[in-house]
Amino acid sequence: MQLTSKNQLANKTKKVANINIALAAATCALLGTTPVVQAEEAVWEMDTALLYYGETDRVTAVEGVFSARKDFGDEHIFSGKLVLDTLTGASASGAVAQPNAQTFTRPSGKGQYSIAAGDIPLDDTFKDTRVQLEAQWTQPLWDDMRGSTGVHLSKEYDYLSISVNGSLAKDFNQKNTTVSAGLSLAFDMIDPVGGRPIAFSEMVIDQGQFANEQAYQAAFDATRQKGSDDKTTVDLMLGVTQIINRRMLMQFNYGYSTSDGYHTDPFKVLSVVNDQGLTQFLVHEDRPTERTRHSFYWQTKYALDSGVADISYRYATDDWDINSHTIDSRLRFNLSDNTYIQPHFRYYQQAAAEFYQPFLLEGTTLPTFASADYRLGEMTAYTVGLKYGMKMPSGNEWGFRLEYYQQDPKNAGFDAPEVLQQLDLYPSVKAVIAQVSYSF
Amino acid sequence: MINGSYTIEQKSDHIIGRFSAMASPCELLIETQDPMLANHLTSLAYSEAKRIEQKFSRYLPNNPMANINHSKGKPVAIDDEIFRLLEFTNSCFELSEGLFDITSGVLRKAWKFDGSDSLPSADGVKVLMAYIGWQKVKYDQSSIILTKGMELDFGGIGKEYAVDCVAKLCAQCAPTTSVVINFGGDIQVTRARNNNQAWLIGIESPEDAAPAKMLKIISGGLATSGDARRYLLKDGKRYSHILNPETGYPIENAPRSVTVAAPHCIQAGLLATLALLKGARAESFLHEQGVKFWCYR
Numbered sequence: 001m002q003l004t005s006k007n008q009l010a011n012k013t014k015k016v017a018n019i020n021i022a023l024a025a026a027t028c029a030l031l032g033t034t035p036v037v038q039a040e041e042a043v044w045e046m047d048t049a050l051l052y053y054g055e056t057d058r059v060t061a062v063e064g065v066f067s068a069r070k071d072f073g074d075e076h077i078f079s080g081k082l083v084l085d086t087l088t089g090a091s092a093s094g095a096v097a098q099p100n101a102q103t104f105t106r107p108s109g110k111g112q113y114s115i116a117a118g119d120i121p122l123d124d125t126f127k128d129t130r131v132q133l134e135a136q137w138t139q140p141l142w143d144d145m146r147g148s149t150g151v152h153l154s155k156e157y158d159y160l161s162i163s164v165n166g167s168l169a170k171d172f173n174q175k176n177t178t179v180s181a182g183l184s185l186a187f188d189m190i191d192p193v194g195g196r197p198i199a200f201s202e203m204v205i206d207q208g209q210f211a212n213e214q215a216y217q218a219a220f221d222a223t224r225q226k227g228s229d230d231k232t233t234v235d236l237m238l239g240v241t242q243i244i245n246r247r248m249l250m251q252f253n254y255g256y257s258t259s260d261g262y263h264t265d266p267f268k269v270l271s272v273v274n275d276q277g278l279t280q281f282l283v284h285e286d287r288p289t290e291r292t293r294h295s296f297y298w299q300t301k302y303a304l305d306s307g308v309a310d311i312s313y314r315y316a317t318d319d320w321d322i323n324s325h326t327i328d329s330r331l332r333f334n335l336s337d338n339t340y341i342q343p344h345f346r347y348y349q350q351a352a353a354e355f356y357q358p359f360l361l362e363g364t365t366l367p368t369f370a371s372a373d374y375r376l377g378e379m380t381a382y383t384v385g386l387k388y389g390m391k392m393p394s395g396n397e398w399g400f401r402l403e404y405y406q407q408d409p410k411n412a413g414f415d416a417p418e419v420l421q422q423l424d425l426y427p428s429v430k431a432v433i434a435q436v437s438y439s440f
Numbered sequence: 441m442i443n444g445s446y447t448i449e450q451k452s453d454h455i456i457g458r459f460s461a462m463a464s465p466c467e468l469l470i471e472t473q474d475p476m477l478a479n480h481l482t483s484l485a486y487s488e489a490k491r492i493e494q495k496f497s498r499y500l501p502n503n504p505m506a507n508i509n510h511s512k513g514k515p516v517a518i519d520d521e522i523f524r525l526l527e528f529t530n531s532c533f534e535l536s537e538g539l540f541d542i543t544s545g546v547l548r549k550a551w552k553f554d555g556s557d558s559l560p561s562a563d564g565v566k567v568l569m570a571y572i573g574w575q576k577v578k579y580d581q582s583s584i585i586l587t588k589g590m591e592l593d594f595g596g597i598g599k600e601y602a603v604d605c606v607a608k609l610c611a612q613c614a615p616t617t618s619v620v621i622n623f624g625g626d627i628q629v630t631r632a633r634n635n636n637q638a639w640l641i642g643i644e645s646p647e648d649a650a651p652a653k654m655l656k657i658i659s660g661g662l663a664t665s666g667d668a669r670r671y672l673l674k675d676g677k678r679y680s681h682i683l684n685p686e687t688g689y690p691i692e693n694a695p696r697s698v699t700v701a702a703p704h705c706i707q708a709g710l711l712a713t714l715a716l717l718k719g720a721r722a723e724s725f726l727h728e729q730g731v732k733f734w735c736y737r
Contacts, residue, residue, distance in 0.1 A: 029528070
């Protein structure tokens with residue numbers, strides 16, 4: 001019997017960085033199995049979604065989302081997101097409805113639009129495309145600590161927003177408690193077409209009073225500030241997540257946000273009405289340059305035998321006096337191992353900003369700040385919806401979501417003079433949201 | 441249900457079979473509501489684990505390992521299973537360029553990793569080096585020759601091998617049932633669960649005080665190598681129980697523990713052990729392998 005030393009270490013000529021393929025073959029020879037495709041290799045998880053948002057007679061938005069995530073091993077995770085939005089349609093300008101037709105100058109100064117008697121003035125030139133990019137890196141640090149850092153970029157034709165964020169999370173109590181802290185810094189820059197209006201400057205409307213085009217343009221330009229303006233925002237977030245038992249998880253967050261800079265909406269105006277409620281002229285709005293906001297958030301998730309209940313409440317308050325309450329609930333029912341339905345209900349209530357005015361009265365003192373933007377007024381809003389999800393045999397997942405949203409602005413205690421009493425100053429906004437998503 | 445050697449426990453969506461083998465707690469998570477099937481699989485697993493333990497333990501007299509290790513240079517007959525394991529360890533030796541060597545177990549005579557500060561003498565290590573070197577082992581399909589004083593030790597892969605063998609038996613016996621075989625943290629899932637949900641498994645942390653790490657596993661194998669309680673500490677320096685067969689001394693700057701996911705448990709175990717042997721380069725080595733892994737330093 002001639003036994004030989006089988007290993008050929010001396011003859012080894014090349015050094016192979018990846019030995020795993022050869023090791024897999026040796027394993028299969030040992031176990032007498034056939035090689036399998038390396039299923040555990042880190043793969044990109046992709047999500048895509050297409051969302052349609054349509055308000056009755058107002059804004060229509062179509063949004064495409066593509067996000068990707070990869071675990072590079074050892075819980076080093078990269079995630080990225082690309083969002084494309086297009087918005088078209090009409091948006092409330094802030095002016096009040098009148099018993100007669102009204103004519104307004106477009107924010108760009110180029111052209112006019114008319115609104116029929118009794119209709120809420122909507123600026124129909126609203127059209128924008130937005131691109132958003134996000135990148136986030138998360139990895140374990142030391143002592144059960146995780147760190148995450150990311151950048152966010154959002155660009156519209158006249159708006160640019162850049163932000164960076166960082167956060168730390170640490171687990172305690174056998175990973176039953178997680179404490180986290182995060183910081184985000186954002187820089188926004190706005191450069192609207194037609195320039196930024198001077199605060200409370202009167203809207204210039206060409207009703208034949210100008211000798212020529214240059215005279216109109218000079219009058220329009222006199223209401224505008226040149227160049228861009230910006231805003232910086234600092235956000236702080238502190239959170240605690242607590243596992244209550246095998247089925248229940250609770251989360252508490254406190255958020256602090258302070259912003260400094262240009263908060264005004266350059267496209268919004270206020271009607272100045274006389275004591276009969278008739279519009280005399282229109283002025284451009286102006287908002288404070290600072291805003292500080294506190295928010296308190298509580299969320300509970302509960303695993304049912306065949307689904308998940310998710311309920312959250314948020315209270316937010318800021319130094320503009322916009323106090324809001326949000327209740328959000330989702331209830332997921334598994335219909336089978338691979339399909340589920342998820343009803344959604346959200347209720348929102350907010351108080352008006354201290355400088356919110358539906359209109360200004362002629363002859364009264366001009367306030368320091370004022371805006372008739374319905375989004376700053378008192379309101380309630382609710383969303384009801386249903387999502388259906390199904391998992392394919394391949395593991396890829398489809399989701400279909402249909403929701404109805406209604407926003408009901410309220411009179412925050414303003415007395416409407418004469419003719420305005422006959423008109424709807426606080427019209428509801430109704431919208432339908434439809435989304436299709438696919439994860440693979 | 442208790443059967444003396446193993447126990448069966450009914451959970452809400454699976455059944456757990458438990459027994460003790462290879463100095464480790466062993467468990468099977470079986471996605472079934474059928475206690476008969478669970479009992480059958482656990483019984484199979486128990487016998488297979490005991491069979492491998494009996495055959496390959498270097499602590500037992502008169503088993504094939506004892507016959508090989510006490511052969512004093514004479515040829516010893518081997519069966520097909522031992523031949524396949526020798527072929528496998530030969531591949532590992534070659535792929536690791538000599539770092540993985542099942543003849544290096546004799547260094548245990550010098551190194552006692554009991555948490556103390558008693559390092560062996562340099563001479564004590566040097567003497568043993570003469571008995572290390574896989575390239576000196578001669579074998580073929582039916583026999584093996586070890587030079588006198590040399591020993592083989594399958595301790596580094598035995599538990600992972602047993603996990604894979606049990607997984608294979610379970611897959612043959614219950615091909616449509618997802619079973620997790622977990623022998624003290626070395627894990628194999630026979631197939632994905634019917635609802636495609638991951639199995640959640642706790643992995644013991646290298647430090648007693650730290651909580652166990654929860655890992656999700658859908659399919660494939662998972663293995664951990666590390667020096668949980670096996671080390672020496674002298675003058676503030678920690679000596680890991682991972683010994684370099686070329687020097688006879690512990691690998692420096694190795695992670696405390698490495699967990700690797702791979703299609704098979706034994707493959708994962710080998711990659712975890714090789715990562716430890718790479719010392720400071722453990723993480724970059726595992727990155728090169730393109731596998732999912734968790735290092736604890």
